[in-house]
Amino acid sequence: xxxxxxxxxxxxxxxxxxxxxxxxxxxxxxxxxxxxxxxxxxxxxxxxxxxxxxxxxxxxxxxxxxxxxxxxxxxxxxxxxxxxxxxxxxxxxxxxxxxxxxxxxxxxxxxxxxxxxxxxxxxxxxxxxxxxxxxxxxxxxxxxxxxxxxxxxxxxxxxxxxxxxxxxxxxxxxxxxxxxxxxxxxxxxxxxxxxxxxxxxxxxxxxxxxxxxxxxxxxxxxxxxxxxxxxxxxxxxxxxxxxxxxxxxxxxxxxxxxxxxxxxxxxxxxxxxxxxxxxxxxxxxxxxxxxxxxxxxxxxxxxxxxxxxx
Amino acid sequence: xxxxxxxxxxxxxxxxxxxxxxxxxxxxxxxxxxxxxxxxxxxxxxxxxxxxxxxxxxxxxxxxxxxxxxxxxxxxxxxxxxxxxxxxxxxxxxxxxxxxxxxxxxxxxxxxxxxxxxxxxxxxxxxxxxxxxxxxxxxxxxxxxxxxxxxxxxxxxxxxxxxxxxxxxxxxxxxxxxxxxxxxxxxxxxxxxxxxxxxxxxxxxxxxxxxxxxxxxxxxxxxxxxxxxxxxxxxxxxxxxxxxxxxxxxxxxxxxxxxxxxxxxxxxxxxxxxxxxxxxxxxxxxxxxxxxxxxxxxxxxxxxxxxxxx
Amino acid sequence: xxxxxxxxxxxxxxxxxxxxxxxxxxxxxxxxxxxxxxxxxxxxxxxxxxxxxxxxxxxxxxxxxxxxxxxxxxxxxxxxxxxxxxxxxxxxxxxxxxxxxxxxxxxxxxxxxxxxxxxxxxxxxxxxxxxxxxxxxxxxxxxxxxxxxxxxxxxxxxxxxxxxxxxxxxxxxxxxxxxxxxxxxxxxxxxxxxxxxxxxxxxxxxxxxxxxxxxxxxxxxxxxxxxxxxxxxxxxxxxxxxxxxxxxxxxxxxxxxxxxxxxxxxxxxxxxxxxxxxxxxxxxxxxxxxxxxxxxxxxxxxxxxxxxxx
Numbered sequence: 001x002x003x004x005x006x007x008x009x010x011x012x013x014x015x016x017x018x019x020x021x022x023x024x025x026x027x028x029x030x031x032x033x034x035x036x037x038x039x040x041x042x043x044x045x046x047x048x049x050x051x052x053x054x055x056x057x058x059x060x061x062x063x064x065x066x067x068x069x070x071x072x073x074x075x076x077x078x079x080x081x082x083x084x085x086x087x088x089x090x091x092x093x094x095x096x097x098x099x100x101x102x103x104x105x106x107x108x109x110x111x112x113x114x115x116x117x118x119x120x121x122x123x124x125x126x127x128x129x130x131x132x133x134x135x136x137x138x139x140x141x142x143x144x145x146x147x148x149x150x151x152x153x154x155x156x157x158x159x160x161x162x163x164x165x166x167x168x169x170x171x172x173x174x175x176x177x178x179x180x181x182x183x184x185x186x187x188x189x190x191x192x193x194x195x196x197x198x199x200x201x202x203x204x205x206x207x208x209x210x211x212x213x214x215x216x217x218x219x220x221x222x223x224x225x226x227x228x229x230x231x232x233x234x235x236x237x238x239x240x241x242x243x244x245x246x247x248x249x250x251x252x253x254x255x256x257x258x259x260x261x262x263x264x265x266x267x268x269x270x271x272x273x274x275x276x277x278x279x280x281x282x283x284x285x286x287x288x289x290x291x292x293x294x295x296x297x298x299x300x301x302x303x304x305x306x307x308x309x310x
Numbered sequence: 311x312x313x314x315x316x317x318x319x320x321x322x323x324x325x326x327x328x329x330x331x332x333x334x335x336x337x338x339x340x341x342x343x344x345x346x347x348x349x350x351x352x353x354x355x356x357x358x359x360x361x362x363x364x365x366x367x368x369x370x371x372x373x374x375x376x377x378x379x380x381x382x383x384x385x386x387x388x389x390x391x392x393x394x395x396x397x398x399x400x401x402x403x404x405x406x407x408x409x410x411x412x413x414x415x416x417x418x419x420x421x422x423x424x425x426x427x428x429x430x431x432x433x434x435x436x437x438x439x440x441x442x443x444x445x446x447x448x449x450x451x452x453x454x455x456x457x458x459x460x461x462x463x464x465x466x467x468x469x470x471x472x473x474x475x476x477x478x479x480x481x482x483x484x485x486x487x488x489x490x491x492x493x494x495x496x497x498x499x500x501x502x503x504x505x506x507x508x509x510x511x512x513x514x515x516x517x518x519x520x521x522x523x524x525x526x527x528x529x530x531x532x533x534x535x536x537x538x539x540x541x542x543x544x545x546x547x548x549x550x551x552x553x554x555x556x557x558x559x560x561x562x563x564x565x566x567x568x569x570x571x572x573x574x575x576x577x578x579x580x581x582x583x584x585x586x587x588x589x590x591x592x593x594x595x596x597x598x599x600x601x602x603x604x605x606x607x608x609x610x611x612x613x614x615x616x617x618x619x620x
Numbered sequence: 621x622x623x624x625x626x627x628x629x630x631x632x633x634x635x636x637x638x639x640x641x642x643x644x645x646x647x648x649x650x651x652x653x654x655x656x657x658x659x660x661x662x663x664x665x666x667x668x669x670x671x672x673x674x675x676x677x678x679x680x681x682x683x684x685x686x687x688x689x690x691x692x693x694x695x696x697x698x699x700x701x702x703x704x705x706x707x708x709x710x711x712x713x714x715x716x717x718x719x720x721x722x723x724x725x726x727x728x729x730x731x732x733x734x735x736x737x738x739x740x741x742x743x744x745x746x747x748x749x750x751x752x753x754x755x756x757x758x759x760x761x762x763x764x765x766x767x768x769x770x771x772x773x774x775x776x777x778x779x780x781x782x783x784x785x786x787x788x789x790x791x792x793x794x795x796x797x798x799x800x801x802x803x804x805x806x807x808x809x810x811x812x813x814x815x816x817x818x819x820x821x822x823x824x825x826x827x828x829x830x831x832x833x834x835x836x837x838x839x840x841x842x843x844x845x846x847x848x849x850x851x852x853x854x855x856x857x858x859x860x861x862x863x864x865x866x867x868x869x870x871x872x873x874x875x876x877x878x879x880x881x882x883x884x885x886x887x888x889x890x891x892x893x894x895x896x897x898x899x900x901x902x903x904x905x906x907x908x909x910x911x912x913x914x915x916x917x918x919x920x921x922x923x924x925x926x927x928x929x930x
Contacts, residue, residue: 033921056359088819099755101736117412117430118446118775120737120755131697134469135409135430135448136738136811138755138773153430153448153466154501156773156810159754162831162849168825170805170845185480190448190466191523191774193832201794207480211472212503213524213543213811215832215850224481229472229542230503230525231561233851233868248543249561249579251851251869251887267561267579267593269869269887283593283887283903284915295594297921301607308617383929427722427740428756444738444779445719445758463740463758463776465810495790500776501756501833517790521782522813522835523853539782540813540835541853541871558853559871559889577871577889577903606906607782611917617636619929 001177001199002030009061009075012042015092016085022075028061031089035198035237042089044082047067071251083165087175094177097123097141110147137141140196146184161198161218161236177217189214189230205242241276311509312340313403319371319385322352323400326395332385340370341399346510352399354392360615397485402486407433407451420457450506456494464501471508471528471546482532483509483615488527499524499540515552551586621797621819622650629681629695632662635712636705642695648681651709655857656820662709664702682812703785707795714797715745717761730767748804760816775812781838781856794818796838808835809850825862837929853884861896
């Protein structure tokens, strides 16, 4: 998430009351998670195991719970609880604003777009032209929708990331300030849920079609012209390249990549990267022809047992 | 889908600008997909592989991309792109009409039926008597609901069929003009999605009960007194005969038939026709006793390996 | 379900026109299912197989279809159809009251709680302080929500139990009069469905987090600080102890217990009690390490077959 303007290190340090290491006017332009950081970004780290990764990432401001040596050209924000202070900074720059009406005055809706009754459109939502939003859709703040998009009833765009940290007293939630971006000519079925990115964007690529009851978690990026059948669930930070087909009730784990044009048969569970252009089946999923061979073997087990007995 | 009156071949040909073969006043009464066509219907075909099937079907008007010999007593509509022209004809006879309010004035609601707040009821919807429609239900245009029906919150009836054709530029959608028909004494849980037929009807039979988050795709026909547990997904054009029981999270592929009284255990994946009166399990599903036997064999594999080593 | 005051046996008997065995002023304080009955409760039984269980339960009033000997200190209500008469009593004490507006005047909403647009809040709902209810949520009558609860769009709390009895003419529904109770600091994702108890309560324990599209059936009790990922379905009357983790698309059967701290991997199907503190996988689920061992064995089947051939 980028701030609306560049802030100084000192300004940022005052938000959560952090001491800092670096020039007080060191420029800070955004706040992001480790997997999407860029120069100007704040990243947080609270476990020594990940110190090096955070200090050596593209982020130039590290919110950290130990006064380590500051890398050249970077700055540190010192915190007893980086997780909480990260939330404070997010909250400062993207506070939740309750809606005063069903369609926010700050939303922008393109020409020839039809909004059916009982649609909720939050603050700073942008919807392109020639779209059709069916009844009882909920579009949370800051969602971006392209042209020619169809969204069916009951679908929810921009819900919070399911991202919790276990603490002594229970779970603390990492506040999400990312967005959902729906590119042109996407169609989304009924009762789908697409969560916003934690700090980055969840993206549904151009021309992709989602059937009903599909779940897309935070920061997941779906390529162009994918087909995703009903009741598929895709966990966070996963990437589908273009023209991937997932049949009904497939589950996909977080943080993996499914290659271009891959096809995954119904009810499969994808637990690791899949190569482009191949066909997969099973839970955990493997190449379909191997999985079918295994299924044949299993069917033959009774006769195998008989043979061995003899 | 039947037109409201009989049209002439010439009238129809003018809609998409097609040349035609046949008498100009040849009667045309509807438009349908190949699996539900009747005399008087237009059917479309754009691949030589399916020419014979379309020409020999019950349909009497064939929208086709080659000037073949016209069968006796039938007519042809000639088109460079039958898929698009089929959509044009659908669009002409069943244009999408945006709603002006949450409950359309053209809907008919029977006596003693309770409509809770925030229900959307589209154009030409019919709801019988003694029904209870809970809040935030969305009922799209032309849906037909019988007597004594209960529909829980968040459910969506009449969403578009998930039916796309891959073209050079991406996916083109076949426009749906069918309906959802809910027969008497059906109960539908919360957050279910039941899509309309492409040109025919999706039907939930008398006395059938659906739990929450059930997905029923286009043109699927569910028999009477079926029990469908939560998170079941049934793909398009499938048929459940009467008194079928599907337990939680079952998936059913398209275009198959599940026989009367069959029972399918939880999380099974049904990939082919199932016989009546039997009990099934597994993904892909087989008879439950065989599947349980296989599971037992798999559990014994470690000891089998040991034996073979010796 | 407890009545608002104690009634006499005679008062209760008049509701469905039952004869009774016992003192006419025998006290009756509620109506409950066999698994949650307490002294003062009515329980019903209509099959000789379960007579003893009902007569010996904690319930002190037995609605029964045979004039058996009345246990000491208890009373009988005689009925030709205990199922129907149980429904009549439920209907008498907890009749469904249609809503006159989106947020019932009889609901109580705590300070600093934000209700976004298009939320439905039924009769006698209680919501604590510091909650955030997102758009298009449906909260049925009598639901109880604690403090600091977040509920995302499209979620439905308090739908009817999926509880039907097969009769000659089809299914009869057991009327639900229980409640949904959401304890403090629970977060519920988008498009979740949580059904009310039949006569008792469905409970989501303090600090538990549910992702999107989770289904929790009637009378199920989820402990504290559980994590339940997207598209999980949990059937009725099941108990999760504290700190259980269920990953995506897991299914859990009815009437079982998952022990404290157990972890169940994605797409597993839990069909029996699980011990505390262990990790499970598969459908049906077993201990993860055993299941992974079986999967390895299956992968080796082709080479095993080769060896045996030789």
